[in-house]
Amino acid sequence: MTPAPRTVAVGGDRPYPIAIGPGLLDEGPRLADPLRGRHALLVSDDRVAPLYLERVRRALQAARPDLVIADHVIPAGEASKTLQHFGATLQALAGLGATRDATVLALGGGVVGDLAGFAAACWMRGVDCVQLPTTLLAMVDSSVGGKTAVDLPQGKNLVGAFHPPRAVIADTGVLRTLPPRELRAGLAEVIKYGGIGDPAFFQWLQAQRDALLAGDDAALAQAIARSCEHKAAIVERDPLEKGERALLNLGHTFGHAIETAQGYGAPDNANLNHGEAVAVGMVLAARLSALLGMADTADTDALRDLLLAYGLPVTIPAGLEADALLAHMRLDKKNLAGRLRLVLWRGIGKAEVVPDVDESAVLAVLRGG
Structure with a gap:
C-alpha cells in the first residue's frame, strides 16, 4: 500500500504547500489544482523530459481537458542556466499565448527550477509557477523558497528574482532513476x-x-x-x-x-x-x-x-x-x-x-x- 504523501506548509505572505511522496506525478488532480488559468508551459531538460514529460502532460490533460499545454526543453546542466535560455523560455510562453493566469511548471532539477521560476517571475510581470523537482537536491533546496535566477560568466545566480511557487510537488519515486552521483549531491x-x-x-x-x-x-x-x-x-x-x-x-x-x-x-x-x-x-x-x-x-x-x-x-x-x-x-x-x-x-x-x-x-x- 502506497503511504499517504507528507505535506509541509510554507507560510508567510504567499503560503504554499509542499507534497512529498511516491507517484505524485501521476496524480492529475493534484498537479492541476494550483493552476488558475488554461495555459500551462511545461519546462524540462533533455534528460528528464524523455522520462516524465508525457506522463505529466497526460495526467494534467486528464484532470483538466480544457488546458492548453506546451513544453520547452533545454539541454541538461548548469551551462543552460543563461540569459539566452531564459529568453527562449519567454519566447515559448509567447508562442503559447500565455495570459496573466498562466502557469509555468518546472519539471527537473535545480537548473530547470531556477530558469523556469525566473521566466515565470518576469512573464507579464509575474505568472504562477509550480515546482516539480526530480532531483533530491531540488526537492530539499532550490524548489522551496522562491529564489530564481540565471548565471553570468562572472558568477552564479547574479540575475534573478524572488518568486515563490504556487506549490511544490516532490515525487520521491523519480529518485529511483537518479544517478548515484546526483543522489549523493x-x-x-x-x-x-x-x-x-x-x-x-x-x-x-x-x-x-x-x-x-x-x-x-x-x-x-x-x-x-x-x-x-x-x-x-x-x-x-x-x-x-x-x-x-x-x-x-x-x-x-x-x-x-x-x-x-x-x-x-x-x-x-x-x-x-x-x-x-x-x-x-x-x-x-x-x-x-x-x-x-x-x-x-x-x-x-x-x-x-x-x-x-x-x-x-x-x-x-x-x-x-x-x-x-x-x-x-x-x-x-x-x-x-x-x-x-x-x-x-x-x-x-x-x-x-x-x-x-x-x-x-x-x-x-x-x-x-
Missing part, C-alpha cells in the same frame, strides 16, 4: 540542514547513511520532509533573505566560487556539480570557523567524516587558484559594502552569519585546500 544539502541548526538530524544522518545511499523510500521521505521543514520555517521568517535566511547558504559562498572558477561545465565532465561544491564549501567554512576560534576542530572532523561517508568530496579540485576563488567570493550577494559576509558556525547545529571576515584568513583556508 542532494544528500550534501540534506547534511547542511543538520549543520546549520539541528544536531539531532546530523546524528540521524550518521545512522541512516546506508538506507539513504540505497535509496530507501521511507528514509528519503523523512530526510526530504525534515529538510523542507527547516527551510520552510526560515523562509517564512525571512522571505527576502534580509537576515536569517542567509544561514541556508552554509558552504555556498565557497561552493559557488568553485563552480564559477570551473566554468559551469557539462554535467558529465570532471567538474564538481552543485551539491559536491557545497560539500567542499561546508568543510572550508568549518575550517575557517576553527581558524577564527569560533569552533572546535572536532566539529570540522565530524562534518568531513560524514561527507566522506556519503561519498562526497571535501577538498578543492586541483588547478583552482586561491586568489581566483577569493575574487569570485567577493561577488557573492551576501556581501555588504565590499566586505566578505560568510555563513560560519560555532559547531554542529550552530551556524551564524559573520560580517567583515578577514580575507587573509579566507586565503589561508583556500590555500590549504
Whole structure:
C-alpha cells in the first residue's frame, strides 16, 4: 500500500504547500489544482523530459481537458542556466499565448527550477509557477523558497528574482532513476540542514547513511520532509533573505566560487556539480570557523567524516587558484559594502552569519585546500 504523501506548509505572505511522496506525478488532480488559468508551459531538460514529460502532460490533460499545454526543453546542466535560455523560455510562453493566469511548471532539477521560476517571475510581470523537482537536491533546496535566477560568466545566480511557487510537488519515486552521483549531491544539502541548526538530524544522518545511499523510500521521505521543514520555517521568517535566511547558504559562498572558477561545465565532465561544491564549501567554512576560534576542530572532523561517508568530496579540485576563488567570493550577494559576509558556525547545529571576515584568513583556508 502506497503511504499517504507528507505535506509541509510554507507560510508567510504567499503560503504554499509542499507534497512529498511516491507517484505524485501521476496524480492529475493534484498537479492541476494550483493552476488558475488554461495555459500551462511545461519546462524540462533533455534528460528528464524523455522520462516524465508525457506522463505529466497526460495526467494534467486528464484532470483538466480544457488546458492548453506546451513544453520547452533545454539541454541538461548548469551551462543552460543563461540569459539566452531564459529568453527562449519567454519566447515559448509567447508562442503559447500565455495570459496573466498562466502557469509555468518546472519539471527537473535545480537548473530547470531556477530558469523556469525566473521566466515565470518576469512573464507579464509575474505568472504562477509550480515546482516539480526530480532531483533530491531540488526537492530539499532550490524548489522551496522562491529564489530564481540565471548565471553570468562572472558568477552564479547574479540575475534573478524572488518568486515563490504556487506549490511544490516532490515525487520521491523519480529518485529511483537518479544517478548515484546526483543522489549523493542532494544528500550534501540534506547534511547542511543538520549543520546549520539541528544536531539531532546530523546524528540521524550518521545512522541512516546506508538506507539513504540505497535509496530507501521511507528514509528519503523523512530526510526530504525534515529538510523542507527547516527551510520552510526560515523562509517564512525571512522571505527576502534580509537576515536569517542567509544561514541556508552554509558552504555556498565557497561552493559557488568553485563552480564559477570551473566554468559551469557539462554535467558529465570532471567538474564538481552543485551539491559536491557545497560539500567542499561546508568543510572550508568549518575550517575557517576553527581558524577564527569560533569552533572546535572536532566539529570540522565530524562534518568531513560524514561527507566522506556519503561519498562526497571535501577538498578543492586541483588547478583552482586561491586568489581566483577569493575574487569570485567577493561577488557573492551576501556581501555588504565590499566586505566578505560568510555563513560560519560555532559547531554542529550552530551556524551564524559573520560580517567583515578577514580575507587573509579566507586565503589561508583556500590555500590549504
